Amino acid sequence: MNLDFTPEQDAFRAEIREWLAQNLPSRLADKVRTSKHLTKQDMEEWHAALHSRGWLANHWPVEHGGPGWGAVEKFIFEDECAMAHAPRIVPFGVSMLGPVLLKFGSEQQKSHYLPRILDGTDWWCQGYSEPGAGSDLASLKTTAVKDGDDYIVNGQKTWTTLGQHADWIFCLVRTAKEGKPQEGISFLLIDMKTPGIEVRPIYLLDGDHEVNEVWFTDVRVPAANLVGVENSGWTIAKYLLTYERTGIAGVGFSTSALAELKSVIAKTEKADDPLFAARVARVEIALENMKTTNMRVLAAAAGGAAPGAESSLLKIKGTEIRQEINALFMAAMGPQAQPFIPEALDEGYNGPRIGPEGAAWAAKDYFNNRKLSIFGGSNEIQKNIVSKAMLGF
Amino acid sequence: MNLDFTPEQDAFRAEIREWLAQNLPSRLADKVRTSKHLTKQDMEEWHAALHSRGWLANHWPVEHGGPGWGAVEKFIFEDECAMAHAPRIVPFGVSMLGPVLLKFGSEQQKSHYLPRILDGTDWWCQGYSEPGAGSDLASLKTTAVKDGDDYIVNGQKTWTTLGQHADWIFCLVRTAKEGKPQEGISFLLIDMKTPGIEVRPIYLLDGDHEVNEVWFTDVRVPAANLVGVENSGWTIAKYLLTYERTGIAGVGFSTSALAELKSVIAKTEKADDPLFAARVARVEIALENMKTTNMRVLAAAAGGAAPGAESSLLKIKGTEIRQEINALFMAAMGPQAQPFIPEALDEGYNGPRIGPEGAAWAAKDYFNNRKLSIFGGSNEIQKNIVSKAMLGF
Amino acid sequence: MDFSPTDDRRMLGDTLDRFLAERYYHPTRMKIAGSDAGWSREMWTQMAELGLIGALFTEDQGGFGGAGADIALIFERLGRALVVEPFIGALAAAALTQDQRDEVIVGTLVSIFAHSEAGVSVDPARLNATVTDGKLTGTKVAVANAEAADIFVVSAMQDGTSALFAVAATDAQLTPYPLMDGGRGADIRFDNAAATRLDMPVADLLDTTLLALSAEALGLMERCKDATVEYLKTRRQFGVPLSKFQALQHRAVDMVTEIEQTRSSVINAGHHLGTAKGAKYAAAAKYTAAVTGKLVAQEAIQLHGGIAMTWEYDIAHAAKRLTMIGQIMGDEDTHLMRFVAL
């Protein structure tokens, strides 16, 4: 047993770090560190930089433009990116549709869509959730009815993250009403410019426009846009849910958030409060423990084992830790977390800064990150999964 | 709204306190305060003292020997008894069988059994739980089959508290196998000296002999010992479960335990530990809050409302608080909670005393009181009750 | 021992409930909270006419209430309705002159308590604001409704001890902004501002303010809990209502248990207000409200599963206000250790 990375892995980490130091614009890193609003252009700029280095789609096979990394390399990369305050890679094209097409797509779909994901031609968003059907995908209602060589799609998707920027949406749609509810679902690619699609913003409790509703009214979609065979959407959705996600614990995000927290506390009255020191130490120990839990899962994955319920466990603990760091950060601000000046998080803001460093985003991050334990399968759903898979309940 | 007791209630409290000061033997109070083993004689001595004052069966009607108190008086009495470190009134005869006979018993049963409970002639124990059926009474298996004027009882009861001292046991037995499981249950009084009854001790994890198994092999019980009508045992059991229990929150016990904790901490290194001070303050605040929660339920009861799910809520919070005080008491002892000298808790022990005051019983009380959240309907069952009754789930 | 409200209080509560239900329903609240002023003077005048401000003061003070129970009753309802008008500030009028207080009670004068400083969450002994020769200098932060103020009641040090001072709003320099939990606030700079020393100790006004905030939190908790219970009954997953999932049932019960405990802590603080134990019970109430408020706000959002994260849904705003109450005028740890020390 050895907790150290190999010399090769250490060298790999050094290479990533060096590249980030050279290529991650400090303008972007600063925006990420201080929870500023990232524009579409910001995200595209970062994607392009990663793409030019061949690191954007880092879990794709080499022949499609991946770097040929293993689980540990991917972890190191994500860890370094988080600690360098790089923008998150928008996952919908690269990490969600990409793997689906690689596994289930036709040759034509692969050769058409994959390069366009890499070079940023197509911005994708995800059409899974519906009002009344969050984690319970089997109950989804959006229909796609065959009409000649097309499907006619009607219905509504919701929680569509960054859908306001998207060129395309991949959707789960109902193509059959017979049999078990999950058997009549298909996976369809839809051009957002098709007539009959309307995107309506959902503003979150911190005022941010991050998610959307997408309404479909008699939207005509070529049948060639079906991925896999008709009524096999459930299989595809399940594949994506269990698709290896090395970064699910968010170790890098929590590590950099904890470092920020510590640097901020020093300037507040919490600096000499033993109860607060205890709170910070508790979350720091939990994070130190989780780093190793994460590496154990990684090592098993690198050894060929498919991480199943373990990634649920990492998701639960990882979100608890990040949310607790957010809570402590806000607590450290005391009453100065109360001012709400969203425009102070836009680039170029010239108004007054209120309170200490961090006051501008402490409460916003706390409230916004309550989503972490809800989306991507709520923590309750994750517990159901662990209960079944690891305990045999 | 007024949180104060009335002048009459204050006078009543003073009377109770004065009487306890005069009549509670300091030998007994000291044993209770220091968690010593109470013998059968100790408990009988205290019952006799209370009976002579007319306060033993304090919730019985006046015509059967009760003092005619309301809910608030009963609460004050229990509170003062706990704070004076009086032994607990053994509940099986006075608080459990008594109310059942008063509500469901024949005149003959009342006139025979009730005086014998008061004067200590009969020591009762409870035969509800069975192996495999704790809170789920509907699944109980002990049978009573009619044979002429008798029932023949076969089966096994468990968790029979203080059954080793008992002259009589009141049992839930199955008298019919048809219909719904809960419909075939009857409530039967059984003389423990009847041939075919065997009492086997169960030793708890702290080594104490407090509970027992009671085995019935072809035990012949006169049909006259049936309470109420045959197959109505479920109704009786439910009546007892919802029977008004003013003391369920254990406010008095927790108050005196917290006082003990504070006096003990002062002599340990925890005295200057802010984290420990915070732990104690948390439970103290919870207790202060619960005192008022308890009084609110009491006031409603005094006003005629039947406390239903509210007493479940008090039970949950009350046991959490008491168990936490036990945990803090043990924590204050540090490694000196480790010595295990049960005989040091017997009267007349002359061996060495190890560690500070409290070390002899800190761990024992902690482990023994884990039962508080299990028996009398586990806290999980209480949450199910609150969920249904207060939330309509 | 009697937990039923007096007839007067029941009537006051009913009046307030009716007013808030009819005139302060959620869209109106959102409009007011998001307005340029961050409050509604018109609403304030109507509330004054209903006697809601007067009920915060004793007859000696020119009001017709003023007991802890009155304050708790009103603020619980204000909390439930997410009211952003300057009621917390009105409490500070207890420290002003009778003439000023009469004006506050009828709604023509707005008083605001300016207490919190950067890095000093609550302890009056640690204030940096100072009064010398009748002039107050110092900075107060995150003062809600500061722009609405006609007169500030400001805590500051004078000759080494803390005291309250009246400062005219015209003598204060404001940096105003909207607040995360609705309405507006400001950082306030006092620069040699003319200050009149008041008789009421800082600690007394603090206790009243803590009681009010705790009661407000209680009302918010009830609202969050009711909405969550309702949602769990309505929303179905895997073919059954969420309310049938035992894990969620037990979490809802935990919420209810802690809310009942919070209600008791508010009753305790109200009962002991103004007595020797007042500060201790006020600290206990604020501690309890902060801890339970965090739990209830988090669980309300989590158990709603997304919808309560949206601006459009009222519970998002209730959760924000509930959370922020835990941050202001001393957080849970501050009041826990005050409880130990008091």
Added chain:
Amino acid sequence: MDFSPTDDRRMLGDTLDRFLAERYYHPTRMKIAGSDAGWSREMWTQMAELGLIGALFTEDQGGFGGAGADIALIFERLGRALVVEPFIGALAAAALTQDQRDEVIVGTLVSIFAHSEAGVSVDPARLNATVTDGKLTGTKVAVANAEAADIFVVSAMQDGTSALFAVAATDAQLTPYPLMDGGRGADIRFDNAAATRLDMPVADLLDTTLLALSAEALGLMERCKDATVEYLKTRRQFGVPLSKFQALQHRAVDMVTEIEQTRSSVINAGHHLGTAKGAKYAAAAKYTAAVTGKLVAQEAIQLHGGIAMTWEYDIAHAAKRLTMIGQIMGDEDTHLMRFVAL
């Protein structure tokens, strides 16, 4: 990065598992733990012959293991089997001479670490025991297996700093008693006892001891969790297995999550043992083991619903040992604040 044990360790683990399963099953353990001696010299000799004591030491120390991972591996298994023999004491032989250590390794000499004092749970800088002119005076409390000792390794102050000292068992006055968690211990009075100063710093032996106790706790947690999971699947209530109740499912998952975190903390402490970060990670492990141990012991009893409260049921004893580990050599708060300070 590699979490699979080396071949040597896998073999050692297998050997130990087999031995404990065959020779140290629960009734035997209860007999030994409740015996007059509170341990079994015969068992100890056999364990020594299997190489279990030698595996606690490096080759330089005359053993064939001694890495943090070796200690963690052995103590996790000892914990799972509730072994009461003096392995913790054996670790103290690292501070003794090579000749003495050789004897400890073959089982003919029993060393015991006497460290805890009344009111001083762990901090070496706060010890009251003192060495003057080569004579040690002081009292140590709740020392497990004290009666088995041939030689004590005692922490004490000399010239204002803490150090370890060897004291012959014949120079100690014992007040022995059984322990709540099985086996026996004693309070020990040293009265001008001849003491030989040892080179190893107290802090180093403390780190090793904390690692061992944390690993032991981990084994106990696994046993409690396995039994609870099994029980929930078997026991039926209202016609369905308890394992189908979602509230219990989620609590079992919480246990598993925290146990996995504890395993990671033990791995961390083992990996860093003897390095600059060793003390910090040992404190983190002991903190984690104490908090999780309390949770798991409480939940194991609660979810069993009574049966695990009985002397007859093995999990009762596992829960007791698990709980007491949290009490000894510094509790969760102590190690949390050490983590901050280190």
